[in-house]
């Protein structure tokens with residue numbers, strides 16, 4: 001479960017955010033909708049413990065992130081959270097498969113090639129596993145980043161605009177996969193987006 005309570009964050013005196021409270025229990029989904037510039041990525045990065053709020057509290061699996069050191073925050077993140085970034089960051093010299101397996105290394109786990117291959121098949125990019133990420137289309141890269149986020153069976157999956165580069169077919173496929181995967185491992189799934197196509201497929205919603 002992840003909660004964000006009374007979260008405030010400012011980039012500057014002019015750019016301040018006061019976010020609504022967030023709660024997503026294990027096995028549940030939450031859609032956070034907002035137009036461009038409303039702070040969706042900022043909120044997701046706060047929930048991912050990549051940014052520190054000026055006030056308020058984030059609780060991850062019953063532990064408050066307040067007062068944790070940077071190395072403790074990194075540990076909580078690696079153990080609990082799978083993040084799908086708005087723009088995927090890959091190691092360009094590694095293959096798609098090795099980029100996915102990096103999650104296992106970073107999470108202190110043995111590389112699980114069978115799982116990476118199974119996810120690639122489910123997400124429709126199994127033919128590209130040996131290629132360099134730069135040879136894939138944006139939509140394909142987005143699906144690779146989803147596989148990478150799911151590799152360590154996270155308790156919490158945070159997705160930043162996971163469907164924005166996808167056509168309707170792939171949009172449906174990706175959302176189904178995210179929902180099925182998070183339900184099967186009992187994870188909380190939090191999606192931030194401005195993609196109105198997702199409005200009807202998530203029952204819990206928060207608007208920024």
Ligand SMILES: Nc1ncnc2c1ncn2[C@@H]1O[C@H](COP(=O)(O)OP(=O)(O)OP(=O)(O)O)[C@@H](O)[C@H]1O
Pocket residue numbers: 011012015034035036037038039040041042043194
């Ligand atoms: N590092 C930063 N320093 C200063 N301002 C920033 C920084 N990052 C984001 N902002 C500003 O904060 C606001 C919210 O940005 P954020 O990326 O969270 O919005 P968003 O809702 O995700 O937008 P989009 O849908 O366009 O990605 C924007 O006006 C942005 O310019």
